[in-house]
Amino acid sequence: MAQPYRVAVLLSENLLASSVTLPIEILNTAAGSARANRRDAPPIEIQSVSLSGEPVATSSGFSLSPTASIDADIGPCDLIHIPGFWRNPRPIIRRHSEFLPWLIKHHEQGAIISAVGTGCCYLAEAGLLDGKPATTHWHYFDQFQRDYPKVELTRQYFITRADNLYCAASINALAELMVNIVFRWYGRAVANIVQRNFFHEIRNSFEPTKYYSGEASQHPDEQIVQAQIWMQDNFHKTIHIAALAEQFEMSLRTFNRRFKNALDQSPLNYLQQLRLNAVKDLLQHSNLSIAEIANRSGYQDVSFLTQLFKRHFNVPPGRYRDTVRAKLFRATNE
Structure with missing residues (x-):
């Protein structure tokens, strides 16, 4: 079951x-x-x-x-x-x-x-x-x-x-x-069945109207939108881009091309962006160790995460946490 x-x-x-x-x-x-x-x-x-x-x-x-x-x-x-x-x-x-x-x-x-x-x-x-x-x-x-x-x-x-x-x-x-x-x-x-039961109209898109997401890029390729949604829900798991392309019934080459056309970045870069944003959020708002954060964000190797984080943000994760929390503390007490 x-x-x-x-x-x-x-x-x-x-x-x-x-x-x-x-x-x-x-x-x-x-x-x-x-x-x-x-x-x-x-x-x-x-x-x-x-x-x-x-x-x-x-x-x-x-x-x-x-x-x-x-x-x-x-x-x-x-x-x-x-x-x-x-x-x-x-x-x-x-x-x-x-x-x-x-x-x-x-x-x-x-x-x-x-x-x-x-x-x-x-x-x-x-x-x-x-x-x-x-x-x-x-x-x-x-x-x-x-x-x-x-x-x-x-x-x-x-x-x-x-x-x-x-x-x-x-x-x-x-x-x-x-x-x-x-x-x-x-x-x-x-989703169509639910719409028929609860709404007066059936819409082709399941994105809500007047919807804002700071991380969402709007484009018309619905299959790539669905791939983005799947990645947003599953970034903490082990993901192979070739298997993801097959899941959405595309060759790896076609998947990479359509993703690049829609978002101006590769699927792998988009996945890293999702994971690193999750890491930043947990560093700021949780007391989890770096190893626990890595595991919850889809990284099995803490040293790899540390190197990647430093390459993207010019500071290691631990120092980022100290800096952000110091700023929050000062803002709270001013």
Whole structure:
């Protein structure tokens, strides 16, 4: 049996119930459709997590019962989802500050983290969005920018992506983001089924509208886009470019040529860029050793990573971490 995709939904008081239930319904529909057509398709296991494990009151007046508390060992997750809440997010985040190290831990473990509306404030409060693009509900744009000046607030976009961190400005944008995740996990046929069940129109592209990713290059070659998405999801694994070309039904020569035409760089260079960006992020935001970071970023040899990092950034990984953290410390205390 295929290993399941493991999803955890964060529950905190005064949340918008639809921002919890909609992604769960979309993901369950996707898993059911995939397994109806292919018995070896991975199932999805969904847990809901609160601070104490006690039921949480929603803004609609009813309660949701979690399956676990943050103290429970739920294991590594493929996706963490943070719902939005009604009205001012500040007091809720203050009362749920224990969520912040929990989110940082799962980010370090490689989980995709999605947040919608004011739920994006959890990611900002944890420091995970520092220096990265983000969005939130339009009503809180000004407050968000004042509270988190290190975050690159992109008001004109409904969805942003920074590595494995996704922010959706609204419930409609969240639905589009979930379909994009379904496409990445199960492919076009299942994503089309989900669209037919949850949307009024069927679109050929599964990239959300008004979508911003600082690392994404826009081009019309859909097969190369799919190859990019696969590499973004699997860069921490051993990847052979020849096998990747075969997976997308191209010869190695054709794959290299089309990739170069689309992105002006080779597949290998693009893969190294993904891995080195992941290394930089972990150096800045985690206390993992260089060896652990190398392993989580697709490098088996620490000395090779050190040489490569120094060649690209003119500084070894350890010194980069010291320098970046010193700057963050000074900025915090000024």
